[in-house]
Amino acid sequence: MLLLWILVLVVGIAWLAHRRIDPLPALGIVAVYLLAMGIFSHAPGWLLLILWVVLAAVAAPLLLPDLRRRYFSAPMFDWFQKTLPPMSETERDAIDAGTVWWDGELFSGRPDWDLLLAYPKVQLTEEEQAFLDGPTEALCAMVSDWQIGQAMDLPPEAWAHIKEHGFFALIIPKEYGGKGFSAYAHSQVAMKLATRSGDLASTVMVPNSLGPAELLLHYGTDEQRDHYLPRLARGDDIPCFALTGPLAGSDAGAMPDTGVICKGEWEGQETLGLRLNWEKRYITLGPVATLLGLAFKAYDPDHLLGDEEDLGISLALIPTDTPGVHIGRRHLPLGAAFMNGPNWGKDVFIPLDFLIGGQAMLGKGWMMLMNCLSVGRSISLPAVGTGAAKFTSLVTGQYAQVREQFNVPLSAFEGIQEAMARIGGNAWMMDAARMLTANAVDLGEKPSVLSAILKYHLTERGRECISHAMDVHGGKGIIMGPNNYLGRSWQGAPIFITVEGANILSRNLMIFGQGAIRCHPFVLKEMALASREDKDQALVEFDALLLKHIGFALSNAASTLVLNLGLGHFEKAPGNALSQGYFRALNRQAAAFALLADLSMMLLGGNSNAGNACRPAWATY
Known part of the structure; x- marks a missing residue:
């Protein structure tokens, strides 16, 4: 009988803690129970003494705050x-940087599911659905992933279609000539394009991710928005954003690129500005860009602006025809055809007006980047990963039905079924996560931790789906040619693991490192x-x-x-x-x-x- 009293005491204390009852009422309940135990259980005095001493030891710090502060x-x-x-x-x-949304509930130990289920369901507007069914379908129909790989470029008619129909302006508000689409619509478009060609998706998604348009919308001056955003929306300017360099990848704060405050000549007049020197690489759209977003460290050694010399990371917009800018060379990222290449500048002078946000935002570039990165990372790469999962789910299921071995369809073999189950299960989970996070962005959130979780898991699972699909297809997926619909996806899978924060570092530093702190x-x-x-x-x-x-x-x-x-x-x-x-x-x-x-x-x-x-x-x- 005594053991039952002790068991009820232990389970009861655990239940009170589990229910997160306030400490003082909980202590009162335990004290009443100990009194009842002393009266009715015939417990030995030494056991009751120990239990009361333990209760007093717990209660004393709660009831004596000065003592608690001094000694504990x-x-x-x-x-x-x-x-x-x-x-x-x-x-x-x-x-x-960013915000904590419902993902904070996962770190709380007690997720509020009612709150999650109460969020509105994501839905496209009629205009967004029409864009997906019309221009997006038309763009997919006019390209062949194999032909893109052979030409190492999109066909001219695809470039013209992209500019004409505003694919570079999905996030630009309508008052500037853009589409002003929701994050969910942006995700749907990127995912659709990714099922046709990774190169096509990369070309469209980069201007709508972290780059000049996003930064101008949040931090640009009115003059900068009025000048650049309509040009970006029409496709008159093709943007790129140069952050990564030979010595600074994920550790962007270590970049050696500099901008020194000085006086120089601009359009025939002496102007206060910056003398820039930089070297960047792996810049998507760089070879064809006309507008370069540049991250660098600003310095004021002559104290032209004040007493501070090291001003911090800053961001500027530079037309690529500015004297001293070298751009146009290409990288070959695993044979992918999307435009990617290095750029560099030697003693390039720009006025302070070229800083995104003007002089007021000088030295605030890192904050600007961190606050904008989470939105793009929540949308673009997760959409590409999910597109890969959906595409491989479709083609692998179809192939396994028509391909036979030993006079039996592949789909009848349990090993094949296992691979197909993993592809299908991943596709379902990835699409749910993609839609949920896009919904968070549409609700005004900038989910830094959630975006890192999504970028890591959806690109990794996308790669896993392609791997399983290759296993099922065997030689069909290995021999390159116009009828191989998997080979180039397999080649390009590591690219999406690497960009916008390498997955290994995202996993270690952001998902748990930042997540455990922020959430x-x-x-x-x-x-x-x-x-x-x-x-x-x-x-x-x-x-x-x-x-x-x-x-x-x-x-x-x-x-x-x-x-x-x-x-x-x-x-x-x-x-x-x-x-x-x-x-x-x-x-x-x-x-x-x-x-x-x-x-x-x-x-x-x-x-x-x-x-x-x-x-x-x-x-x-």
């Missing part, structure tokens, strides 16, 4: 400050307090956060126990009889993930090498 929170605050790795302003901008309800606030100058006030605020953080971790530990014991089956779950089991499984996994993420950050702290070794597991959880 203050040492923890000192440890936290020493453990926290140094963070540059560039790293801080990257962490603070956690307390860590980012605690980090901000660690650098607060007013240490006394910082300790008071840290103490309150720490108390909540400990309760959060204990709650997730209790939820992991309770839900894995099957007690979560008695809780309400959304959906119907078919889906409720999946929601409950996700609840169990979310609680375990939140607990392990907290333990990982606590145990590894600032040990980045150890952290990087563990992060792949968390990022792919």
Whole structure:
């Protein structure tokens, strides 16, 4: 009987923590239970004494805040400050960039499914559907992926069609001559084009992703918007954006490209501007661009603008016919035909007006990039990955029906069925994730962590689908020619793994590294307090956060126990009889993930090498 009392006590405490009951009422409930246990259970006195001592030890820090701050929170605050790795302003901008949407619920240990299910369903407008059914279908019909590969370019009529029908202007508002489409429509167009040709999709999606148009919309001056956006919408200007260089890829903050504040001659007059020197590579649309967006580090050694010399990363728009700009050479990215190449500049002088946003945005380029990157990364590459999954699902299913071995269709073999099941399952999951994230962007979010999750998983799963399709097709997928509809997709798959943040670094640094900080309800606030100058006030605020953080971790530990014991089956779950089991499984996994993420950050702290070794597991959880 005594064992039953103890079991009820343990399960009851776990249930109170799982339900996140406030500490004081929970302690009161436990105290009442201990009184009842002492009266009715005939428990030995020494056991009751131990239980009351444990209860008092838990209650004392809650009831005596001054004592708690002095002997617990203050040492923890000192440890936290020493453990926290140094963070540059560039790293801080990257962490603070974008917004946290529903993805934060996954790190909470208790996702709010009702909130997720209440979001409106994505839907195309009549105009967007007409564009997809008309100009987009027509563009797909006028190109052959094989012929594009042979000519190493889109056919002239495709270029003309792209410009005439505003494919470069999907994100540009209508007042500037653009389409003003939703993120979902943008995603649908990119996905449709990707099923026809990866080169075609790349050509169209880059101007609608991170680049001059996106940056002008958010940060450009009125004069810059009025001048450039209509030209970009009409296709009079073809844009590219130069960020990556020989020495700086994913670590864009290490770029050696410079812009020095100086006086120079522009259109016959002495003008205050920048003397630029840069070398960039891997720039999509670079060989045919007429408008170059450039990222560089600005310096003012002569103090022409003020006392500060190192002004930070800045962004400028430069016509490619500006003296000193070298552009036009091409790379050959795994034989893909989309325009990609290097560019460089030697002592190129531009007025300060060429800075995106003008002089007011000088030195704010990294913040601008980080805030805009998440939107494009939420749309373009996930659409391409999903397009690959859908295309391979279609052609592999058809091929497996008509191709026979041993007088039996391939689709009858269990090994083939396994590969087809993986393709179909991935296609379904990828499309759901793509639509959900596009919906977030349409709701005004800039989901930095969610976009990294999507870019990583959808490009990786797209590559996996192509790999399975190649396995099923065998020699049909290997021998190149106009009837091989898989070979060039197989060749180009690594490209999408690499661009807009290499997947290995996205997995380690962004999905878990940034995600654990941004999506956690307390860590980012605690980090901000660690650098607060007013240490006394910082300790008071840290103490309150720490108390909540400990309760959060204990709650997730209790939820992991309770839900894995099957007690979560008695809780309400959304959906119907078919889906409720999946929601409950996700609840169990979310609680375990939140607990392990907290333990990982606590145990590894600032040990980045150890952290990087563990992060792949968390990022792919």
